[in-house]
Amino acid sequence: MSRISGVSAGYGRPRHRRREAGAVSVEMALALIGLVVVLIALTWCLGLLTAERALGEAARAAARVAARGETATATTDxxxxxxxxxxxxxxxxxxxxxxxxxxxxxxxxxxARWGSVRLDASSVALLEHPS
Incomplete structure (x- = not known):
């Protein structure tokens, strides 16, 4: 059997193949970790949008209560x-x-290392005058 520059006769594969055997697995694991981090970040952003929407609805509802002349406690509640x-x-x-x-x-x-975010929403209403 003769050897020709890095190829063993009979198999036709390069010799350095064994050194790269786990490289694809490592690359895939790193890619999956990155993908998981991106998915968590996207979920966090979606949660922020949902929280902002809830704050807007709470501000509108509270402004309607305050516009009717209710107390500050009722508005806050x-x-x-x-x-x-x-x-x-x-x-x-x-x-x-x-x-x-x-x-x-x-x-x-x-x-959580990114820190907290303060969200706010405001709403303005015209005060109702008793008839």
Whole structure:
């Protein structure tokens, strides 16, 4: 049997093939880790969008309550009914009431290193005058 530059006669494969045997497995594992991190980040962003939408709805509902002339406690309770951990601010300027609802949201798992995000939404309503 003769050998020809890196190829053993009879098999037709290069000699260095054994050194690369697990390379594809390692590359696939690294790619999967990256994919999982990206999916977690996308899920986090979707959660932020959902939280922002809930804050907007809470601000609108609370502004409607405040516009009817209800107390600040009733307005805050309405906002917290929709977003339990929310901070609520109420301001009356002239004939308008502004309600600001905010909340701190923290990412899950290893994304917690990114830090928390403070989301807020506001709504303005015209005060109703009793008839």
């Amino acid at each position: 309405e906002a917290r009914r929709l977003v339990p951990a929310a901070d609520v601010g109420i301001a009356v300027v002239g004939e308008h009431v502004t309600v600001i609802v905010s909340r701190v949201v923290s990412p899950p798992g290893i994304l």
